[in-house]
Amino acid sequence: KMSSSAPFYNTVLNLTKQAGKLIRERISQLNKNVETKSCEIDFVTETDQEVEKLLIDGLKQAFPDHQFIGEESVSSGEQCNLTEIPTWIIDPVDGTMNFVHGFPHSCISIALFIDRQPEIGIIYNPMLEQLFTARKGEGAFLNGKPIKVSQQQNLSNSLVMLENGTSRDSEKLKIILENQNILLPQVHGTRSLGSCALNMAMVAMGAADAYFEFGIHIWDIAAGELIINEAGGVVVDPAGGPIDRMSRRMLCAGSSALAEEISQKIVQYYPQPRD
Numbered sequence: 001k002m003s004s005s006a007p008f009y010n011t012v013l014n015l016t017k018q019a020g021k022l023i024r025e026r027i028s029q030l031n032k033n034v035e036t037k038s039c040e041i042d043f044v045t046e047t048d049q050e051v052e053k054l055l056i057d058g059l060k061q062a063f064p065d066h067q068f069i070g071e072e073s074v075s076s077g078e079q080c081n082l083t084e085i086p087t088w089i090i091d092p093v094d095g096t097m098n099f100v101h102g103f104p105h106s107c108i109s110i111a112l113f114i115d116r117q118p119e120i121g122i123i124y125n126p127m128l129e130q131l132f133t134a135r136k137g138e139g140a141f142l143n144g145k146p147i148k149v150s151q152q153q154n155l156s157n158s159l160v161m162l163e164n165g166t167s168r169d170s171e172k173l174k175i176i177l178e179n180q181n182i183l184l185p186q187v188h189g190t191r192s193l194g195s196c197a198l199n200m201a202m203v204a205m206g207a208a209d210a211y212f213e214f215g216i217h218i219w220d221i222a223a224g225e226l227i228i229n230e231a232g233g234v235v236v237d238p239a240g241g242p243i244d245r246m247s248r249r250m251l252c253a254g255s256s257a258l259a260e261e262i263s264q265k266i267v268q269y270y271p272q273p274r275d
Protein backbone atom coordinates (compact mmCIF):
# COMPACT_ATOMS: atom_id res chain seq x y z
CA LYS A 1 0.00 0.00 0.00
CA MET A 2 1.39 3.39 -1.04
CA SER A 3 0.38 6.19 1.34
CA SER A 4 -0.50 9.60 -0.15
CA SER A 5 2.20 11.17 1.98
CA ALA A 6 4.91 8.91 0.44
CA PRO A 7 6.60 11.59 -1.73
CA PHE A 8 6.72 13.99 1.23
CA TYR A 9 8.06 11.23 3.48
CA ASN A 10 10.82 10.10 1.11
CA THR A 11 12.01 13.66 0.49
CA VAL A 12 12.08 14.66 4.15
CA LEU A 13 13.81 11.45 5.19
CA ASN A 14 16.64 12.07 2.70
CA LEU A 15 17.10 15.65 3.87
CA THR A 16 16.96 14.61 7.54
CA LYS A 17 19.74 12.08 7.01
CA GLN A 18 21.91 14.69 5.25
CA ALA A 19 21.30 17.17 8.06
CA GLY A 20 22.01 14.47 10.63
CA LYS A 21 25.44 13.93 9.11
CA LEU A 22 26.20 17.61 9.70
CA ILE A 23 25.21 17.37 13.39
CA ARG A 24 27.23 14.16 13.87
CA GLU A 25 30.35 15.76 12.33
CA ARG A 26 30.01 18.98 14.30
CA ILE A 27 29.19 17.71 17.80
CA SER A 28 32.82 16.99 18.70
CA GLN A 29 34.09 20.27 17.22
CA LEU A 30 35.49 22.57 19.91
CA ASN A 31 34.48 26.03 18.72
CA LYS A 32 30.77 25.87 18.01
CA ASN A 33 29.98 29.59 17.70
CA VAL A 34 27.38 29.65 20.45
CA GLU A 35 25.02 32.59 20.93
CA THR A 36 22.28 33.08 23.51
CA LYS A 37 18.60 33.74 22.76
CA SER A 38 15.90 34.33 25.40
CA CYS A 39 18.34 34.07 28.34
CA GLU A 40 21.88 33.04 29.29
CA ILE A 41 21.11 29.27 29.11
CA ASP A 42 19.03 29.32 25.90
CA PHE A 43 21.52 28.64 23.08
CA VAL A 44 21.70 28.73 19.31
CA THR A 45 24.73 27.59 17.28
CA GLU A 46 25.62 28.02 13.63
CA THR A 47 24.76 24.33 13.20
CA ASP A 48 21.15 24.96 14.32
CA GLN A 49 20.92 27.67 11.64
CA GLU A 50 22.63 25.63 8.90
CA VAL A 51 20.53 22.53 9.55
CA GLU A 52 17.31 24.56 9.47
CA LYS A 53 18.38 26.17 6.18
CA LEU A 54 19.31 22.82 4.62
CA LEU A 55 15.90 21.36 5.54
CA ILE A 56 13.81 24.39 4.52
CA ASP A 57 15.69 24.99 1.24
CA GLY A 58 15.37 21.32 0.26
CA LEU A 59 11.69 21.08 1.14
CA LYS A 60 10.86 24.43 -0.55
CA GLN A 61 12.51 23.25 -3.73
CA ALA A 62 10.51 19.99 -3.72
CA PHE A 63 7.21 21.48 -2.48
CA PRO A 64 7.11 25.21 -3.37
CA ASP A 65 3.61 25.84 -1.96
CA HIS A 66 4.29 24.37 1.50
CA GLN A 67 4.74 26.56 4.60
CA PHE A 68 7.29 26.42 7.42
CA ILE A 69 7.54 26.96 11.14
CA GLY A 70 11.22 26.65 12.08
CA GLU A 71 12.66 27.35 15.54
CA GLU A 72 15.47 29.55 14.25
CA SER A 73 13.34 31.30 11.60
CA VAL A 74 10.80 32.22 14.30
CA SER A 75 13.58 33.51 16.55
CA SER A 76 14.76 35.74 13.73
CA GLY A 77 11.30 37.25 13.35
CA GLU A 78 9.26 34.93 11.07
CA GLN A 79 5.64 34.18 12.00
CA CYS A 80 4.63 31.07 13.91
CA ASN A 81 1.40 30.46 12.09
CA LEU A 82 -0.23 27.04 11.60
CA THR A 83 -2.89 27.14 8.86
CA GLU A 84 -4.64 24.42 6.83
CA ILE A 85 -1.86 24.70 4.21
CA PRO A 86 0.71 21.85 4.42
CA THR A 87 3.23 23.11 7.01
CA TRP A 88 6.59 21.67 8.06
CA ILE A 89 7.35 22.26 11.75
CA ILE A 90 11.09 22.03 12.38
CA ASP A 91 13.45 21.96 15.33
CA PRO A 92 16.84 21.63 13.60
CA VAL A 93 18.72 20.71 16.80
CA ASP A 94 16.50 19.80 19.75
CA GLY A 95 18.83 19.52 22.69
CA THR A 96 21.10 22.42 21.72
CA MET A 97 22.57 22.53 25.24
CA ASN A 98 23.58 18.85 24.84
CA PHE A 99 25.05 19.61 21.41
CA VAL A 100 27.12 22.46 22.85
CA HIS A 101 28.52 20.15 25.57
CA GLY A 102 28.98 17.09 23.34
CA PHE A 103 26.38 15.08 25.31
CA PRO A 104 25.16 12.72 22.57
CA HIS A 105 21.39 13.29 22.95
CA SER A 106 20.40 15.84 20.33
CA CYS A 107 18.08 15.32 17.41
CA ILE A 108 16.34 16.76 14.43
CA SER A 109 12.59 16.95 15.03
CA ILE A 110 10.43 17.52 11.97
CA ALA A 111 6.71 17.11 11.31
CA LEU A 112 4.35 17.73 8.42
CA PHE A 113 0.90 19.08 9.33
CA ILE A 114 -1.92 19.16 6.77
CA ASP A 115 -5.24 20.78 7.70
CA ARG A 116 -3.64 21.49 11.08
CA GLN A 117 -3.25 17.75 11.78
CA PRO A 118 -0.01 15.75 11.93
CA GLU A 119 0.68 13.54 8.88
CA ILE A 120 4.40 12.76 9.27
CA GLY A 121 6.67 12.84 12.34
CA ILE A 122 10.43 12.20 12.37
CA ILE A 123 12.86 12.40 15.30
CA TYR A 124 16.47 11.54 14.42
CA ASN A 125 19.43 11.30 16.80
CA PRO A 126 22.39 10.93 14.42
CA MET A 127 24.96 10.29 17.17
CA LEU A 128 23.20 7.16 18.42
CA GLU A 129 21.57 6.34 15.06
CA GLN A 130 18.05 6.41 16.47
CA LEU A 131 15.48 7.19 13.78
CA PHE A 132 11.90 7.44 15.09
CA THR A 133 9.25 7.73 12.38
CA ALA A 134 5.47 7.82 12.05
CA ARG A 135 2.91 8.44 9.37
CA LYS A 136 -0.74 8.94 10.25
CA GLY A 137 -2.55 5.62 10.56
CA GLU A 138 0.53 3.53 9.86
CA GLY A 139 2.13 3.01 13.26
CA ALA A 140 5.37 4.22 14.82
CA PHE A 141 8.86 2.85 14.24
CA LEU A 142 12.42 2.95 15.59
CA ASN A 143 14.93 2.23 12.81
CA GLY A 144 12.14 0.54 10.85
CA LYS A 145 10.90 -1.73 13.68
CA PRO A 146 7.43 -1.11 15.19
CA ILE A 147 7.34 0.48 18.65
CA LYS A 148 4.59 0.63 21.30
CA VAL A 149 4.09 2.63 24.50
CA SER A 150 4.33 0.83 27.87
CA GLN A 151 0.57 1.13 28.63
CA GLN A 152 1.60 1.67 32.26
CA GLN A 153 -1.49 2.60 34.33
CA ASN A 154 0.01 3.56 37.69
CA LEU A 155 2.24 6.46 38.66
CA SER A 156 3.81 4.34 41.41
CA ASN A 157 5.31 1.99 38.76
CA SER A 158 6.39 4.73 36.36
CA LEU A 159 9.66 6.11 35.03
CA VAL A 160 8.89 9.77 34.35
CA MET A 161 10.85 12.13 32.09
CA LEU A 162 11.25 15.66 33.54
CA GLU A 163 13.18 18.70 32.30
CA ASN A 164 14.44 21.87 33.93
CA GLY A 165 14.00 23.83 30.69
CA THR A 166 16.02 26.73 29.34
CA SER A 167 14.52 29.59 31.34
CA ARG A 168 15.74 31.11 34.59
CA ASP A 169 12.41 32.68 35.45
CA SER A 170 12.23 32.23 39.22
CA GLU A 171 8.47 31.58 39.30
CA LYS A 172 8.87 28.81 36.74
CA LEU A 173 11.91 27.28 38.48
CA LYS A 174 9.93 27.20 41.72
CA ILE A 175 7.13 25.19 40.08
CA ILE A 176 9.62 22.79 38.45
CA LEU A 177 11.12 22.05 41.88
CA GLU A 178 7.68 21.73 43.50
CA ASN A 179 6.68 19.15 40.90
CA GLN A 180 9.91 17.22 41.44
CA ASN A 181 9.16 17.20 45.18
CA ILE A 182 5.64 15.90 44.54
CA LEU A 183 6.63 13.20 42.06
CA LEU A 184 9.98 11.82 43.30
CA PRO A 185 8.57 9.98 46.35
CA GLN A 186 5.73 8.51 44.26
CA VAL A 187 7.45 7.08 41.14
CA HIS A 188 10.08 4.47 40.27
CA GLY A 189 12.38 7.23 39.05
CA THR A 190 12.80 10.36 36.97
CA ARG A 191 15.07 11.00 33.96
CA SER A 192 15.97 13.88 31.59
CA LEU A 193 17.58 13.52 28.18
CA GLY A 194 17.79 17.28 27.63
CA SER A 195 15.69 17.10 24.48
CA CYS A 196 11.92 17.33 24.50
CA ALA A 197 11.61 15.32 21.28
CA LEU A 198 13.88 12.51 22.55
CA ASN A 199 11.99 12.40 25.86
CA MET A 200 8.78 11.95 23.86
CA ALA A 201 10.49 9.23 21.78
CA MET A 202 11.29 7.36 25.03
CA VAL A 203 7.58 7.41 25.93
CA ALA A 204 6.67 6.25 22.41
CA MET A 205 8.98 3.22 22.63
CA GLY A 206 7.84 2.30 26.15
CA ALA A 207 11.27 3.03 27.69
CA ALA A 208 9.66 5.76 29.83
CA ASP A 209 6.02 5.95 30.94
CA ALA A 210 5.29 9.67 30.94
CA TYR A 211 6.72 13.15 30.43
CA PHE A 212 5.45 16.67 30.85
CA GLU A 213 6.98 20.09 30.44
CA PHE A 214 5.88 23.72 30.69
CA GLY A 215 7.68 26.17 28.38
CA ILE A 216 8.22 23.93 25.33
CA HIS A 217 7.39 25.22 21.84
CA ILE A 218 5.38 23.72 18.99
CA TRP A 219 8.59 22.62 17.19
CA ASP A 220 9.68 20.60 20.27
CA ILE A 221 6.48 18.50 20.33
CA ALA A 222 5.17 18.43 16.72
CA ALA A 223 6.87 15.19 15.61
CA GLY A 224 6.62 13.52 19.02
CA GLU A 225 2.85 13.96 19.14
CA LEU A 226 2.24 11.78 16.06
CA ILE A 227 4.91 9.22 17.01
CA ILE A 228 3.36 8.76 20.49
CA ASN A 229 -0.19 8.60 19.15
CA GLU A 230 0.82 6.04 16.52
CA ALA A 231 2.56 4.01 19.25
CA GLY A 232 -0.71 3.89 21.23
CA GLY A 233 -0.03 6.65 23.76
CA VAL A 234 -1.64 9.97 24.61
CA VAL A 235 -0.48 13.59 24.21
CA VAL A 236 -2.67 16.05 26.13
CA ASP A 237 -2.72 19.36 27.98
CA PRO A 238 -1.08 18.96 31.43
CA ALA A 239 -4.37 20.04 33.09
CA GLY A 240 -6.27 17.36 31.10
CA GLY A 241 -8.17 17.73 27.83
CA PRO A 242 -6.84 18.08 24.29
CA ILE A 243 -3.39 19.48 23.60
CA ASP A 244 -3.26 23.18 22.67
CA ARG A 245 -0.18 23.17 20.44
CA MET A 246 0.54 26.89 20.82
CA SER A 247 0.15 26.86 24.62
CA ARG A 248 3.75 25.78 25.36
CA ARG A 249 2.41 23.02 27.66
CA MET A 250 2.47 19.26 27.06
CA LEU A 251 1.87 16.00 28.94
CA CYS A 252 2.30 12.60 27.30
CA ALA A 253 1.96 9.09 28.70
CA GLY A 254 1.66 5.42 27.87
CA SER A 255 -1.98 5.40 29.01
CA SER A 256 -4.74 7.94 29.59
CA ALA A 257 -5.13 6.71 33.20
CA LEU A 258 -1.51 7.64 33.91
CA ALA A 259 -1.89 11.02 32.16
CA GLU A 260 -4.95 11.77 34.33
CA GLU A 261 -3.18 10.77 37.54
CA ILE A 262 -0.25 13.08 36.74
CA SER A 263 -2.41 16.03 35.73
CA GLN A 264 -4.32 15.80 39.01
CA LYS A 265 -1.13 15.77 41.08
CA ILE A 266 1.13 18.40 39.53
CA VAL A 267 1.20 22.17 40.01
CA GLN A 268 0.19 23.89 36.75
CA TYR A 269 2.08 26.66 34.97
CA TYR A 270 0.94 28.76 31.99
CA PRO A 271 3.97 30.12 30.06
CA GLN A 272 3.71 33.52 28.37
CA PRO A 273 3.77 34.49 25.58
CA ARG A 274 2.11 31.67 23.59
CA ASP A 275 3.71 30.52 20.31
Ligand code: IPD
Binds near residue numbers: 071164195217
Ligand atom coordinates in the same frame (compact mmCIF):
# COMPACT_ATOMS: atom_id res chain seq x y z
C1 IPD B 1 14.85 22.55 24.42
C2 IPD B 1 15.03 21.10 24.81
C3 IPD B 1 14.96 20.94 26.31
C4 IPD B 1 13.66 21.48 26.89
C5 IPD B 1 13.46 22.92 26.45
C6 IPD B 1 13.53 23.04 24.94
P1 IPD B 1 16.11 23.33 22.15
O1 IPD B 1 14.87 22.69 23.00
O2 IPD B 1 14.02 20.31 24.21
O3 IPD B 1 15.02 19.57 26.68
O4 IPD B 1 13.71 21.41 28.29
O5 IPD B 1 12.19 23.32 26.90
O6 IPD B 1 13.40 24.40 24.59
O7 IPD B 1 16.22 24.77 22.58
O8 IPD B 1 17.32 22.56 22.50
O9 IPD B 1 15.69 23.19 20.73
